[in-house]
Amino acid sequence: MRRDKPKRASLQTIANHVGTTRMTVSRCLRDPQTVSEGLRGRILSAVEELNYLPNRAPQQLALARSQSIGVLVPSVTNQVFADVLAGIIDTAESADYRAIIAHYGYDPKQEERNVAALLSYNADALILSDRDHTTDTLRMIEASGVPVIELMDTRRPALQQAVGYDNQKAAEDMVAAMIAEGRQHIVYLALRLDERTMQRETGYRAAMERHGLKPVTLSSTQKSSFTVGATLMGELLDTMPGTDGVFCTNDDVAVGAYFECLSRRVQVPQMLRISGFHGLDVSRALYPTLASVLTPRYQIGQRSVAEILHRMEGAEISETLIDLGYEITFGEREYKA
Structure with missing residues (x-):
């Protein structure tokens, strides 16, 4: 049985919690200076307490799937991540999903902003390329309830699941x-x-x-x-x-x-x-x-999406650290003096 994503806090949830109107909450989040300081403080506190994430796709039903997977990579010019992305995209498209790719340049704060953007567009899952995340990134991931895969490292404990090598x-x-x-x-x-x-x-x-x-x-x-x-x-x-x-x-x-x-x-x-x-x-x-x-970069991309799709169909996590191994080579052609 497919597992629906948990229902997120809405503008009306925040309004009810604070004791104001949905329109006032919306105005505060768009332009905080238009709301009195006391009310603004209560609204922003409720936003944090209820783990509110803005939804920029209101035409989608709250529990509907967007058929998208958010992918965060630290570099778009590095061939290592290009190979991983190829595995992600090929596997996602074969299952009628699309990968939405965001670049963060090894900057945890930029990763945080991109995670917020991807979740606001109702991404069904996230694939992250690093293991260190800001407190707000972790808070947003927990609130969203989406499956998360971390790449390229199987030595450290995973947030949920990791695919890579040691x-x-x-x-x-x-x-x-x-x-x-x-x-x-x-x-x-x-x-x-x-x-x-x-x-x-x-x-x-x-x-x-x-x-x-x-x-x-x-x-x-x-x-x-x-x-x-x-x-x-x-x-x-x-x-x-x-x-x-x-x-x-x-x-x-x-x-x-x-x-x-x-x-x-x-x-x-x-x-x-x-x-x-x-x-x-x-x-x-x-x-x-x-x-x-x-290193099996393309296969890492493939396996990451496969695990996400498996979990979105209702399966439990069977492996938290999925090590795909590596090979040592000295090269097949060596110069002979």
Whole structure:
């Protein structure tokens, strides 16, 4: 049996709670200065207490489905999220749902504003790309009662459900594989210090310390790009000439690092092994092919929508953390000197 969404507080609910009219509540929310300070305070307190969310689609019945899934991504230019979105969109459309995509640039407050907007348009479910949310975001999600899926991390507890892989374990496995082939001086190249970057650094350090090796991190606060990867690699080659391995937080950094080695005639992988993370097409197209952690991005998008649809049909959550795993590859084509 399909499970209807819980009934939300309406303008009339707020009006009844405060002891005023629906029109006054509406006017207060549109332009607070048109209502007296005392009444305005009572209305705004009731809005928070009753978890009121504005509905910009009044033509829809309160319990009707909008056939839409709100999807929040931190970057629309990152190929990692493009692949996830492809899985989401394909699976949603096959079930006659549409994905409404919002960008928040790794900013929790912008995520909060976008969650409010998506819920106000009566989104049936939310797919979130991070695990840290503001108090107001959590309040709105609880009030809405919609299914929520969080992506790309299965290490931390989920709000409801999460689909992804273990970033820390993947990093530890990759660095351990590099050590196993004889690399002793491996440096981690990191960008913005988001949760996933820090989990990968933790995995890198665990592998290095387990083998009695010294971990070293070079980082930048800039957005991910080939240029930033080249800059970090240039700094590494100038200051750490004995380095024989580099583990990069993603493939953009790894590709930039590779081109910097190419410009300086540093042979990869003979003199220096470069590993990325995600196994994007660009890293697979280079010669030699770069090492990388292959992540199932399209499948993550597919599974996320499948779980949402299952729950909206009335099913209970069977798994809170759905780990789709990863693969370690050193590349199929390596340059022979």
